[in-house]
Amino acid sequence: MAGGHNPVNPRTGAIRQRFMHKLNYDVTQYGRPSCVGCGRCVGICFGGVDIVRFIGMAGED
Amino acid sequence: MQTKRTEDYIPKAAVIRKITVENSQVKTFEMAFADEESNRSFHYLPGQFMMVSVPHHGEAPISFSSTPTRPGTIELSVRRAGALTAFMHTMEEGEQIGLRGPYGKPFPMATLEGRHLLFIAGGIGLAPLRSVINYCLDREAAFPRLTLLYGSRLPSDIAFHADLGPWRNHPRISCFLTVDAAEPGWDGAVGLVTALLNHTDIDPAATTALVCGPPMMIDATLKELSGRGFSDDNILTTMERHMKCGIGVCRHCHMDSKLVCVDGPVFSRAQLLQLDVAEVQS
Ligand SMILES: Cc1cc2nc3c(=O)[nH]c(=O)nc-3n(C[C@H](O)[C@H](O)[C@H](O)COP(=O)(O)OP(=O)(O)OC[C@H]3O[C@@H](n4cnc5c(N)ncnc54)[C@H](O)[C@@H]3O)c2cc1C
Ligand code: SF4
Ligand code: FES
Numbered sequence: 001m002a003g004g005h006n007p008v009n010p011r012t013g014a015i016r017q018r019f020m021h022k023l024n025y026d027v028t029q030y031g032r033p034s035c036v037g038c039g040r041c042v043g044i045c046f047g048g049v050d051i052v053r054f055i056g057m058a059g060e061d
Numbered sequence: 062m063q064t065k066r067t068e069d070y071i072p073k074a075a076v077i078r079k080i081t082v083e084n085s086q087v088k089t090f091e092m093a094f095a096d097e098e099s100n101r102s103f104h105y106l107p108g109q110f111m112m113v114s115v116p117h118h119g120e121a122p123i124s125f126s127s128t129p130t131r132p133g134t135i136e137l138s139v140r141r142a143g144a145l146t147a148f149m150h151t152m153e154e155g156e157q158i159g160l161r162g163p164y165g166k167p168f169p170m171a172t173l174e175g176r177h178l179l180f181i182a183g184g185i186g187l188a189p190l191r192s193v194i195n196y197c198l199d200r201e202a203a204f205p206r207l208t209l210l211y212g213s214r215l216p217s218d219i220a221f222h223a224d225l226g227p228w229r230n231h232p233r234i235s236c237f238l239t240v241d242a243a244e245p246g247w248d249g250a251v252g253l254v255t256a257l258l259n260h261t262d263i264d265p266a267a268t269t270a271l272v273c274g275p276p277m278m279i280d281a282t283l284k285e286l287s288g289r290g291f292s293d294d295n296i297l298t299t300m301e302r303h304m305k306c307g308i309g310v311c312r313h314c315h316m317d318s319k320l321v322c323v324d325g326p327v328f329s330r331a332q333l334l335q336l337d338v339a340e341v342q343s
Pocket of ligand 1: 110122123139140144189326
């Protein structure tokens with residue numbers, strides 16, 4: 001960090017952390033997920049990041 | 062749901078008592094809280110850190126480089142790296158600074174008692190290890206044998222001369238120094254800090270390694286120790302991340318499922334190998 005290196009892969013690491021934090025890590029830490037699946041972030045996201053579709057896909061298997 | 066006390070988040074005013082120039086990049090700040098009661102009730106252990114702040118210049122985590130066995134003041138050794146630390150380098154004795162903490166999990170000092178401790182430091186990484194080394198030297202019966210391997214870029218980058226002098230003459234600690242590139246007048250070792258392992262006789266079963274330094278050095282050193290027969294539980298290191306809250310709320314310091322500010326900064330190689338960590342590859 002002091003040397004300016006970035007430990008989070010900007011393509012895969014950031015989105016993995018967002019989804020895992022809301023749907024997995026917070027369940028461990030606080031006992032419930034921190035996403036209710038409302039879809040507001042899906043409508044606003046320029047990059048087309050779609051956590052609701054991800055939840056659906058994860059639920060399929 | 063976990064709750065955080067607001068007073069954990071409010072910086073307290075501290076006064077800089079003494080500034081020591083360690084090298085061209087690093088200064089050690091000795092400080093004490095402005096309020097005497099805060100000094101009396103303050104307790105910490107090696108490996109923990111403080112969130113240091115100056116209004117308009119930012120806030121950053123800095124490890125203790127002093128030992129709690131010498132109470133009254135605390136020391137933080139700061140490398141000039143960005144907004145806050147560059148400003149700190151312009152500050153003078155007597156000026157005030159904001160401190161909150163201590164935060165983070167310390168080195169497991171109680172479980173290290175009786176073991177041979179092998180310290181491997183690269184650059185500013187000696188700051189948190191200096192805290193552990195002086196802690197161990199002050200508790201003679203508990204820590205019979207210490208070895209320090211310390212690597213710097215250049216001979217002129219070697220910091221903590223005021224400690225290295227007494228350590229070199231101390232019967233319980235052996236010090237080995239190396240540099241990446243020699244300068245005129247340097248007659249010591251040149252090369253990677255891991256090469257110094259060849260000069261020491263170490264029984265991996267009786268030894269715990271404590272490794273602090275830049276990411277590249279950590280990965281190489283952890284692999285080397287593992288190859289020499291150290292079990293992953295006996296290889297300890299510290300992880301660095303940008304931080305905001307320091308108390309496990311903001312997740313800025315995330316490292317896979319862990320938060321460096323509350324689950325670390327001290328981790329064993331065994332813990333790190335269970336996670337997806339950029340700096341440590343199996
Ligand atoms: C637990 C812990 C203990 C530490 N102990 C010490 C210690 O004892 N001594 C010490 O000197 N340092 C220590 N550090 C490192 C120190 O906290 C960092 O160097 C900190 O960033 C300095 O703050 P700053 O405001 O001076 O620098 P910053 O302004 O934060 O800049 C530091 C570096 O980060 C880059 N940077 C800043 N913001 C971003 C961003 N948003 N995205 C990408 N890059 C960015 C800058 O370009 C620069 O290279 C420790 C860190 C941790 C986590
Ligand atoms: S779907 Fe709704 S609750 Fe879930 S992350 Fe997006 S905005 Fe937040
Ligand atoms: S710094 Fe906020 S969670 Fe670690």
